[in-house]
Amino acid sequence: MKTPAAHPDLQRSSVGALAYTDVTGKRHDKVLPVRLFPLTDPNRWISITDLQGQELACIEEVDGLPDDVRKILLETLAERDFVPVIQVIHTIRHAELGCEWCVTTDRGQTRFCVENDESVEALGGGNVVVIDQHNTRYRIPDLAALDAKSRQKFERYY
Amino acid sequence: MWFEFAGLARQCCATRQFLHFASYALQTAIQQHHLWQHPTPAIHLSSTTAAQPATLPLIERRLEPGERVIARLQTDLDRQLRFQNGLLVLTTRRLLALEESQEEAGQIRDWALAEIESLELEEMGATGALHLMATGQPGGSHWRFTAGCIREADAFVACVMDHRGALLSGNPPVESQTAEPDVDDEGLDFSDLVRDSQRGNPLLRLLMFSRPWLPLIALGLVLTVAATSASLLSPWLTGSLVDAVLIPIQTQSQALHVQQITPYAIMLLGTALLAWLLKWGRSFVVARIAELVTSRMRRDLFEHLQRLSLIYFNKKRTGDLISRISSDTDRLSMFISLSFIDFVCDVFQFVFTALILFKIHPLLALVALGPVPVVAWLVKCVRVHLRSCFAASGRAWGIMLSVLTDTIPGVRVVKAFAQEEREIERFRQTDHHVYATNDRVNRTWSFFSPMIEMFTDLGLLLIWIAGAWTVAHGEIRVGVLTCFIMYTSRFYGRVEAMSRFFASAQRAAASAHRIFEVLDVKPDMPSTEGTQRIGRLSGRIEFRDVKFRHGARQIIRGISLDIAAGEMIGLVGASGAGKTTLINLACRFFDVSGGAILVDGQDLRDIHVEDYRKNIGLVLQEPYLFFGTISDNIAYGKPDASREEIIAAAKAACAHEFIMRLTDGYDSMVGERGQQLSGGERQRISIARALLIDPAILILDEATSSVDTETEREIQRALDNLVHGRTTIAIAHRLGTLRNANRLVVMEHGLITEIGSHDQLLNTSGTYARLHQAMLEVSHT
Numbered sequence: 001m002k003t004p005a006a007h008p009d010l011q012r013s014s015v016g017a018l019a020y021t022d023v024t025g026k027r028h029d030k031v032l033p034v035r036l037f038p039l040t041d042p043n044r045w046i047s048i049t050d051l052q053g054q055e056l057a058c059i060e061e062v063d064g065l066p067d068d069v070r071k072i073l074l075e076t077l078a079e080r081d082f083v084p085v086i087q088v089i090h091t092i093r094h095a096e097l098g099c100e101w102c103v104t105t106d107r108g109q110t111r112f113c114v115e116n117d118e119s120v121e122a123l124g125g126g127n128v129v130v131i132d133q134h135n136t137r138y139r140i141p142d143l144a145a146l147d148a149k150s151r152q153k154f155e156r157y158y
Numbered sequence: 159m160w161f162e163f164a165g166l167a168r169q170c171c172a173t174r175q176f177l178h179f180a181s182y183a184l185q186t187a188i189q190q191h192h193l194w195q196h197p198t199p200a201i202h203l204s205s206t207t208a209a210q211p212a213t214l215p216l217i218e219r220r221l222e223p224g225e226r227v228i229a230r231l232q233t234d235l236d237r238q239l240r241f242q243n244g245l246l247v248l249t250t251r252r253l254l255a256l257e258e259s260q261e262e263a264g265q266i267r268d269w270a271l272a273e274i275e276s277l278e279l280e281e282m283g284a285t286g287a288l289h290l291m292a293t294g295q296p297g298g299s300h301w302r303f304t305a306g307c308i309r310e311a312d313a314f315v316a317c318v319m320d321h322r323g324a325l326l327s328g329n330p331p332v333e334s335q336t337a338e339p340d341v342d343d344e345g346l347d348f349s350d351l352v353r354d355s356q357r358g359n360p361l362l363r364l365l366m367f368s369r370p371w372l373p374l375i376a377l378g379l380v381l382t383v384a385a386t387s388a389s390l391l392s393p394w395l396t397g398s399l400v401d402a403v404l405i406p407i408q409t410q411s412q413a414l415h416v417q418q419i420t421p422y423a424i425m426l427l428g429t430a431l432l433a434w435l436l437k438w439g440r441s442f443v444v445a446r447i448a449e450l451v452t453s454r455m456r457r458d459l460f461e462h463l464q465r466l467s468l469i470y471f472n473k474k475r476t477g478d479l480i481s482r483i484s485s486d487t488d489r490l491s492m493f494i495s496l497s498f499i500d501f502v503c504d505v506f507q508f509v510f511t512a513l514i515l516f517k518i519h520p521l522l523a524l525v526a527l528g529p530v531p532v533v534a535w536l537v538k539c540v541r542v543h544l545r546s547c548f549a550a551s552g553r554a555w556g557i558m559l560s561v562l563t564d565t566i567p568g569v570r571v572v573k574a575f576a577q578e579e580r581e582i583e584r585f586r587q588t589d590h591h592v593y594a595t596n597d598r599v600n601r602t603w604s605f606f607s608p609m610i611e612m613f614t615d616l617g618l619l620l621i622w623i624a625g626a627w628t629v630a631h632g633e634i635r636v637g638v639l640t641c642f643i644m645y646t647s648r649f650y651g652r653v654e655a656m657s658r659f660f661a662s663a664q665r666a667a668a669s670a671h672r673i674f675e676v677l678d679v680k681p682d683m684p685s686t687e688g689t690q691r692i693g694r695l696s697g698r699i700e701f702r703d704v705k706f707r708h709g710a711r712q713i714i715r716g717i718s719l720d721i722a723a724g725e726m727i728g729l730v731g732a733s734g735a736g737k738t739t740l741i742n743l744a745c746r747f748f749d750v751s752g753g754a755i756l757v758d759g760q761d762l763r764d765i766h767v768e769d770y771r772k773n774i775g776l777v778l779q780e781p782y783l784f785f786g787t788i789s790d791n792i793a794y795g796k797p798d799a800s801r802e803e804i805i806a807a808a809k810a811a812c813a814h815e816f817i818m819r820l821t822d823g824y825d826s827m828v829g830e831r832g833q834q835l836s837g838g839e840r841q842r843i844s845i846a847r848a849l850l851i852d853p854a855i856l857i858l859d860e861a862t863s864s865v866d867t868e869t870e871r872e873i874q875r876a877l878d879n880l881v882h883g884r885t886t887i888a889i890a891h892r893l894g895t896l897r898n899a900n901r902l903v904v905m906e907h908g909l910i911t912e913i914g915s916h917d918q919l920l921n922t923s924g925t926y927a928r929l930h931q932a933m934l935e936v937s938h939t
Contacts, residue, residue, distance in 0.1 A: 052907065078239075079239075079282065080282045080283045080285075081239070081283070082239055082282075082283060082284040082285045082304070083284070084241075094671075098675075105241070107235075107239060107240045107241055108240045108241035108242065109241060110234075110241045112306075115473070116473060116474065116675070117478065117553055117556070117672075117675075118473060118474060118475055118478065119473075132306075133306075134304060134305035134306040134308075135284065135305055136284045136285075136304055136305050136306070137284060152543075152546075155543070155546035155547065155549075155550060156545075156546040156547075156549035156550050156553070156668075157550065157553065158550060158595075
């Protein structure tokens with residue numbers, strides 16, 4: 001699908017939601033931005049959908065947008081984004097429900113449960129995604145960049 | 159002195175506080191466990207940044223007299239989506255919120271229930287948000303939490319709104335309303351998932367698993383010990399031979415007396431023969447134990463897999479499961495037969511030889527034991543590392559098998575898109591991964607094993623030096639030294655074997671872990687759970703405000719539908735509307751997360767699952783045929799069906815004619831997934847399969863959408879036979895398939911939007927009319 005040449009008309013509505021006016025001038029009061037490649041290419045290809053999941057517009061390049069629109073878009077995305085980046089692995093130990101990970105992420109410390117081996121997926125290039133029991137994704141963007149101790153704890157997965 | 163006392167006093171105080179809190183927590187947890195259960199408990203790291211759970215006592219202190227806590231919700235994110243605990247508490251009068259941020263600790267806000275305009279839960283991707291609108295507060299208040307809290311949040315919102323409603327309508331809430339039953343269920347469901355089996359060392363569990371063969375294991379041990387003792391005799395005899403016969407002959411220039419040597423020679427031969435016999439028996443017994451244990455393990459694994467729910471299989475890779483059942487059990491078999499009993503024997507020999515050494519010469523023995531602590535330390539260093547390496551290697555093997563189970567059945571697609579090279583590359587990569595992980599093991603192992611050997615060689619050298627010294631000082635005789643050296647090398651042999659054992663034990667532990675991981679998964683819906691035995695149902699199905707949530711996603715949002723016995727319902731709606739999920743719920747592949755499904759007036763969860771499934775005929779879009787004959791496949795749901803029944807079912811399914819045309823008729827083998835048959839033929843066999851069990855409830859999941867119109871007509875004819883007199887739920891995209899339906903149900907986003915007959919729905923010009931119009935347009939072009 002071809003991205004429209006003109007940038008999509010995004011605004012903040014009075015209630016704080018993202019609003020969109022399409023090419024015909026119709027205004028959608030609440031729209032959702034959706035990253036199409038949240039793990040491998042999070043900053044390009046962002047779809048604007050209505051609440052029913054119908055695509056209204058698709059933005060290929062966020063950087064190409066005018067500053068105000070980009071700001072609104074990134075803010076709205078930030079409200080919905082939740083893929084903590086694992087920085088330090090403290091422990092991975094066997095618990096009642098699979099493995100319990102205790103980590104420090106860019107969003108603070110947490111612990112979560114990984115139910116099975118398939119939930120730790122290498123995407124190639126040292127990029128690893130860990131999916132916990134509630135389907136929350138955690139990322140390790142570059143295994144080699146982890147400290148030695150954390151890497152050692154991760155050893156059984158690579 | 160004083161400081162010590164003060165410190166002690168502080169400690170006591172802290173302990174008491176803790177106890178107080180603990181007992182309080184226990185008390186309240188019992189009262190309202192469903193809202194208290196927090197799936198991602200707060201961190202208890204010693205680190206200072208670790209968030210502490212927001213505690214209830216802080217709020218407790220703020221309560222007015224007569225005010226009581228009804229429900230609470232623990233949140234785990236702040237508004238910037240950083241991990242931070244917070245607490246929302248509903249009391250009889252107010253809603254209180256405790257937020258702990260880095261800057262200000264324990265800030266509490268509150269709203270009177272009457273002030274609350276709305277409290278809404280919004281799912282925002284991987285997280286959830288609660289939006290509170292209150293009078294005099296534009297913009298509202300918001301809380302965020304991870305997906306793990308969404309179920310609790312949902313229940314909490316319901317609780318708050320109920321109370322607010324009750325309060326505003328002037329009926330003070332009744333006690334029993336505070337804990338809503340369906341919420342309670344969810345809480346219980348959650349704890350059900352926790353496996354009760356003992357965890358811990360997988361090798362210990364392997365031992366526990368082998369309990370039934372304890373007598374055989376004992377026999378193996380006895381044989382092992384006996385064989386070892388027999389072989390231990392020979393150095394002793396050799397030593398005596400040297401000292402009592404050979405040295406006197408040499409030093410005193412006596413003539414060689416055959417009768418002096420003969421008894422030694424016979425005894426040596428005797429011990430060798432005995433050792434051979436005993437070792438033979440031992441090897442056989444031990445190998446049999448290994449095969450028995452792993453064979454049972456494979457069977458248990460397979461049996462267990464058959465009991466697990468569809469949700470589990472959706473998550474797992476087939477290849478990985480196969481590798482667990484095949485190669486991991488094989489590794490365990492190797493471990494038991496080669497290492498395990500040997501290890502026990504090694505320990506025995508180790509202790510025994512050490513005792514003998516001490517008996518011969520305590521000082522030399524001390525020298526001989528020198529390298530043991532070093533070896534033990536080396537083993538300890540390498541153990542954890544090896545364990546992870548073996549785990550990684552097992553995982554890599556599973557991934558490689560997954561590529562195979564993925565590409566071999568999909569070979570048509572691979573060839574059609576000419577992607578052979580790509581698949582070769584994909585396999586090469588996973589295979590390289592297997593190589594790399596094994597290489598990692600070998601790197602450590604190849605370094606470690608000679609290292610131990612070197613230490614034992616060094617030990618032997620020490621003994622020679624010390625021995626020579628003692629012989630020179632006339633403390634012991636050469637024969638004793640010979641004997642000592644023989645025992646020492648044997649001793650080191652055991653030390654080496656034991657260190658090797660620790661490494662192979664790590665491999666076995668990794669494999670055992672992978673196996674127990676599967677065995678530990680508790681079946682989500684054990685067939686024993688529903689105890690109500692039933693015979694044939696009449697087929698009335700009632701969906702009562704059914705909700706289903708998968709992870710954070712609410713797929714079914716509250717569906718109520720009463721289906722009379724014998725009625726045919728057509729489910730219509732766009733893909734992703736929740737039709738298939740609804741059907742899966744009706745089959746009880748999954749359990750509802752809210753509401754209930756009643757069959758003949760009984761809750762589905764109370765009914766024995768197998769009994770219930772005998773009442774269900776399922777025809778899927780992609781019929782799955784098993785390896786076997788056509789008649790086997792038709793009789794799959796009723797293996798004892800007579801030939802007559804099979805033929806009758808095939809005739810009713812319009813499959814008889816084409817089966818007759820096959821060379822082997824009903825005995826024709828259909829390979830994996832029935833590749834030799836056309837789609838329509840396979841579908842008709844699966845219809846015959848459903849017909850044969852004469853189900854009360856029939857479920858058709860797009861049974862005709864994968865075939866051409868001509869075949870569809872035939873299948874339709876077969877289906878008409880099948881539908882007659884049964885409660886039917888059919889999903890179809892081709893609306894014509896549903897022309898016989900008594901009612902059509904249109905679903906959108908997990909909700910029912912329209913119900914009615916074809917004509918009624920066309921007249922309302924809603925979704926159905928639109929779908930119908932779209933279909934007409936397609937068929938006209």
